[in-house]
Amino acid sequence: MGTLVLLRHGESVWNAEGLFTGWVDVDLSTTGEEEARKGGRLLHDADLRPDIVHTSVLRRAIRTADIALNAADLHWLPVHRSWRLNERHYGALQGKDKAQTRKEYGDDQFMVWRRSYDTPPPPIADDDTYSQVGDRRYADLPPELMPRTECLADVVERMLPYWYDSIVPDLAAGRTVLVTAHGNSLRALVKHLDGIDDATIAGLNIPTGIPLVYDLDDAFRPRTPGGTYLDPDAAAAAIEAVKNQGKK
Ligand SMILES: O=C(O)[C@H](O)COP(=O)(O)O
16 A cells, blocks of 8 residues: 655765764765755656655765755655664774775675674774764663664664554555665665565665665555666666675
């Protein structure tokens, strides 16, 4: 029931520099801003008109929604933000260079930290420059919910309440819903939607800035498994680039 559009934020400054980002609040690069505009134009050209937007509390997703909506002439839409749509907290890897980490710890450990379903990176110390402890935007979060690291299973667990409580009701009301979020929070959502098993999800990557459209049935399951990218060729190339991060 309803149409769901998923949009990963455009390239961020730290994506461009090859750094693990997680909950660090970095901005879009100029390439990322252009990707967001292109994402909005793709929506417009496909005649897809979201009625409502859900995004994280991180600047790269918020700005992507803003730029894309502006390009689609939908800048006036209501937007809801939640920490539950944030990127996966990357623990002590936040701020670290992906290629260097891969060299230092080896391919296997690197991939376990990036893509295993249930092994989180080591936790970040509260006094680390890239810790979010004390960040005002999380002041209302019960302390036991504030992550110091997360694996994808943790993201599924904290994202799903938002899916059921905030996004599904919009879909049930017949709205077209745009979710502008992050590589791993969207992987968590796609895992749920498509019923992907814990091992197979390791091979799924989400490209930046290309809308992925899901037509949902009455049980809020995709009519077309995997959904449809509005620019499939660009998506395939960008997916390959995400996969190869850290291999420079
Ligand atoms: O947080 C990050 O570093 C990226 O946005 C996602 O990174 P990944 O593709 O290495 O998980």
